[in-house]
Amino acid sequence: MFYFHHISCISPQKTFADIDxxxxxxxxxxxxxxxxxxYEEIPLGILRRMGKAVRIGVGTALKIVKxxxxxxxxxxxxxxxxxxxxxxxxxxxYDEGMLTPTNFVQSTTNAVAAQIGLLTSxxxxxxxxxxxxxxxxxxxxxxxxxxxxxxxxxxxxxxVDEISAYNYNIELLGGWYKKEKITGTDLYDQxxxxxxAGEGAAMFLANNNDKNAIARLQAVRIFHSEDENLIADxxxxxxxxxxxxEESLLFFSGExxxxxxxxxxxxxxxxxxxxxTVAHFKHITGEYPSVSAIAVWLSCYILKEQKLPEHFLxxxxxxxxxxxILIYNNYKGIQHSFILISKK
Amino acid sequence: MGIISAAGxxxxxxxxxxxLGKSGIASAEFLSTKYASLLPFGEVxxxxxxxxxxxxAQEPGVTRTSLLALHAFEEAIKDSGLTNAELNSxxxxxxxxxxxxxxxxxDELYHDANKHEQGSEYISSYDCGSVNMYLQSRYxxxxxxxxxxxxxxSSANAIMYGARLIQHGxxxxxxxxxxxxxxxxxxxxxxxxxxxxxxxxxxFDANRKGLNLGEGGAFLVLEKEENTxxxxxxxxxxxxxxxxxxxxxxxxxxxGDGPYLAMKGALEVANISSDKIDFINAHGTxxxxxxxVESKAMIRLFEKPPLFASSKANTGHTLGGAGAIEAIYSIxxxxxxEVYPEINFSxxxxxxxxxxxxxxxxxxxxHVMSNxxxxxxxxxxxxxxxx
Numbered sequence: 001m002f003y004f005h006h007i008s009c010i011s012p013q014k015t016f017a018d019i020d021x022x023x024x025x026x027x028x029x030x031x032x033x034x035x036x037x038x039y040e041e042i043p044l045g046i047l048r049r050m051g052k053a054v055r056i057g058v059g060t061a062l063k064i065v066k067x068x069x070x071x072x073x074x075x076x077x078x079x080x081x082x083x084x085x086x087x088x089x090x091x092x093x094y095d096e097g098m099l100t101p102t103n104f105v106q107s108t109t110n111a112v113a114a115q116i117g118l119l120t121s122x123x124x125x126x127x128x129x130x131x132x133x134x135x136x137x138x139x140x141x142x143x144x145x146x147x148x149x150x151x152x153x154x155x156x157x158x159x160v161d162e163i164s165a166y167n168y169n170i171e172l173l174g175g176w177y178k179k180e181k182i183t184g185t186d187l188y189d190q191x192x193x194x195x196x197a198g199e200g201a202a203m204f205l206a207n208n209n210d211k212n213a214i215a216r217l218q219a220v221r222i223f224h225s226e227d228e229n230l231i232a233d234x235x236x237x238x239x240x241x242x243x244x245x246e247e248s249l250l251f252f253s254g255e256x257x258x259x260x261x262x263x264x265x266x267x268x269x270x271x272x273x274x275x276x277t278v279a280h281f282k283h284i285t286g287e288y289p290s291v292s293a294i295a296v297w298l299s300c301y302i303l304k305e306q307k308l309p310e311h312f313l314x315x316x317x318x319x320x321x322x323x324x325i326l327i328y329n330n331y332k333g334i335q336h337s338f339i340l341i342s343k344k
Numbered sequence: 345m346g347i348i349s350a351a352g353x354x355x356x357x358x359x360x361x362x363x364l365g366k367s368g369i370a371s372a373e374f375l376s377t378k379y380a381s382l383l384p385f386g387e388v389x390x391x392x393x394x395x396x397x398x399x400x401a402q403e404p405g406v407t408r409t410s411l412l413a414l415h416a417f418e419e420a421i422k423d424s425g426l427t428n429a430e431l432n433s434x435x436x437x438x439x440x441x442x443x444x445x446x447x448x449x450x451d452e453l454y455h456d457a458n459k460h461e462q463g464s465e466y467i468s469s470y471d472c473g474s475v476n477m478y479l480q481s482r483y484x485x486x487x488x489x490x491x492x493x494x495x496x497x498s499s500a501n502a503i504m505y506g507a508r509l510i511q512h513g514x515x516x517x518x519x520x521x522x523x524x525x526x527x528x529x530x531x532x533x534x535x536x537x538x539x540x541x542x543x544x545x546x547x548f549d550a551n552r553k554g555l556n557l558g559e560g561g562a563f564l565v566l567e568k569e570e571n572t573x574x575x576x577x578x579x580x581x582x583x584x585x586x587x588x589x590x591x592x593x594x595x596x597x598x599x600g601d602g603p604y605l606a607m608k609g610a611l612e613v614a615n616i617s618s619d620k621i622d623f624i625n626a627h628g629t630x631x632x633x634x635x636x637v638e639s640k641a642m643i644r645l646f647e648k649p650p651l652f653a654s655s656k657a658n659t660g661h662t663l664g665g666a667g668a669i670e671a672i673y674s675i676x677x678x679x680x681x682e683v684y685p686e687i688n689f690s691x692x693x694x695x696x697x698x699x700x701x702x703x704x705x706x707x708x709x710x711h712v713m714s715n716x717x718x719x720x721x722x723x724x725x726x727x728x729x730x731x
Contacts (some may be wrong), residue, residue, distance in 0.1 A: 072588075077471055077473060079493075085458075087532075088447075088450060088454055090532075091454075091532045092451070092454045096378045096528065096532055098536070099532055099535075100536060101533065101536035101594070104532070104533035105593045108443065108493070108719055108720060109443070109472060110493050110495050110722060111720060113494075113720065114593060114720025114722065115593070117590045117720070117721060118591070118592070118593065118721065121590050122588060122590055123588050123589070123601055123602065123605055125586050126494070126587070126721070126722055127501055127505075128493050130473055130491050130492065131473045131476065131477075131490045131491040132473035132474075134489065134490070135473070138488075138490040141488070141509075141514070144512075145511075169456070169458065169459075173456060173462065173463030222488060223486070224477070224481070224485065224486070225486070334477070
């Protein structure tokens with residue numbers, strides 16, 4: 001598919017400046033909140049009006065967008081949820097009185113891509129994919145097609161979602177968060193329902209140029225199903241189509257500690273070659289719809305550094321030199337994706 | 345093709361309204377907002393309860409947005425003659441678009457977002473993705489599924505994305521479209537921006553006062569030309585382009601760079617010169633800003649713009665549904681060899697002087713352009729051509 005050149009990430013971990021994915025932050029309660037940097041590149045007057053999703057999305061993008069992309073493609077399930085509910089609360093509390101439009105304008109799901117376009121005067125292709133747990137995967141497929149249509153172009157690709165007090169409440173009422181206190185990898189040992197809330201933004205500069213690339217997106221597949229056997233069969237197909245039998249591969253599992261979804265991850269582990277190293281990542285990112293963007297960022301970083309800190313490992317392993325990372329993620333047991341990232 | 349809007353509950357009813365120049369804009373009957381009697385709306389004339397019964401969609405958590413989408417989707421599938429096997433095949437993609445999703449349930453969302461007691465049945469239905477995910481689950485659609493939100497141009501981009509998936513071999517056919525329902529959220533948002541008209545909207549008129557919000561949905565079935573041997577074909581999608589105006593979060597730049605680039609790009613993809621466009625279904629919302637900028641962009645690109653009209657005075661602005669609804673109107677024009685008049689227009693905007701089509705007329709159309717421009721500078725144009 002295409003190559004990742006510049007990458008940038010704001011997450012609950014030290015991923016933006018002075019990157020350190022060895023010493024990790026544990027959740028505060030059942031939330032893993034982003035560690036926000038000082039946004040030097042966003043004009044203060046504009047920054048003040050931005051909600052968190054827009055802020056972290058734009059902040060992550062501005063670090064790499066100087067390379068003047070030909071378009072901007074973002075995956076986000078909710079965009080600026082905080083502004084959205086702020087505006088909604090005004091509607092109810094002021095009984096549809098005269099309201100200020102700022103929160104409304106900021107709340108539209110396309111506000112991240114729009115603000116990046118606006119701040120960088122980018123008049124190219126601009127699209128926001130919002131298909132919940134597959135929003136970022138669709139953004140990647142969009143960029144793949146764009147680069148087949150315009151082989152010399154560069155695109156900014158990103159995924160972003162926030163935890164606001166409001167979507168946290170909605171998800172909590174929905175039973176998606178654990179009641180136990182979680183520290184680090186004990187997320188996976190509770191045998192209970194729910195996970196921990198997460199948020200973050202990851203951005204990539206993508207093109208067809210292999211020279212000086214960090215990594216390559218080799219393949220993406222997405223599925224809408226509740227049948228773990230179908231997912232296992234599709235994984236078999238994916239592995240054979242991409243000739244993954246002999247490779248030194250890292251299987252990056254999106255398991256999130258929710259016992260209801262373990263059957264999908266277990267079914268996939270049954271399918272893969274027993275020599276593959278198995279790792280997981282949601283203890284450092286939490287669970288949210290566009291979390292696969294951070295999984296791709298982590299994969300690029302791990303392939304570049306050839307270092308996999310031990311806390312990621314699901315089973316003990318001493319293997320270090322991975323040539324490919326296969327991410328399997330599912331969102332709420334119905335939206336599934338396979339993403340294959342290779343060193344070159 | 346399948347469609348539901350204030351102008352009619354199906355394809356035939358929509359065409360009939362367009363031919364007669366009948367507007368679906370009136371005071372709202374089912375919508376609960378204090379503006380229901382103060383402002384005109386393009387409301388679909390069926391209650392949510394009736395839609396649930398008619399569509400046998402009694403599952404908990406189904407919103408009006410999903411029901412309108414389902415209504416249009418079912419008509420499109422029936423009209424296209426897709427078999428169940430084709431619908432369930434892994435090479436059939438479903439690409440939708442919407443901007444409010446389940447937020448039409450403003451009061452329920454207020455409760456679920458703020459209270460710590462038991463959640464409502466709609467707890468998983470507020471986001472934009474919920475609409476298309478409901479269709480995916482209900483019809484066991486196994487191909488690529490997606491939802492796009494680029495504000496008012498959302499479903500134009502869904503059409504474009506579906507076409508590109510087919511072009512690149514990721515799908516053999518794509519069901520594409522979009523939907524939105526009237527919501528307190530958008531009504532108050534647009535009202536706060538002071539761009540809602542208290543009269544039926546008058547796109548491109550010198551005395552226009554703003555837009556009317558509407559609701560509705562539309563879906564189209566796209567297939568590659570070589571797979572259409574036994575199909576009933578309405579038209580071809582030949583051009584498309586998405587460009588950003590990069591000027592302001594909620595208004596267009598004076599020169600209309602975004603609209604100009606979108607229209608120009610679509611001509612390039614279609615590989616035709618601007619004089620080949622016979623008609624434009626304009627975005628034409630009836631706001632001060634859009635209609636003037638769109639006019640200027642048309643003059644900039646075409647010098648002497650072709651025949652054009654906005655159908656927003658028939659349907660209201662249906663936001664995420666608009667691109668797909670107007671794509672269908674453009675296709676109906678080509679297929680039936682006719683252009684539909686713009687209603688409510690009387691005086692041209694002084695400094696641009698453009699006059700939209702004012703009478704229904706029969707004419708042979710080869711290429712029709714459909715414009716959709718949205719907040720965040722998201723501009724898209726599509727070109728449909730005679731098959």
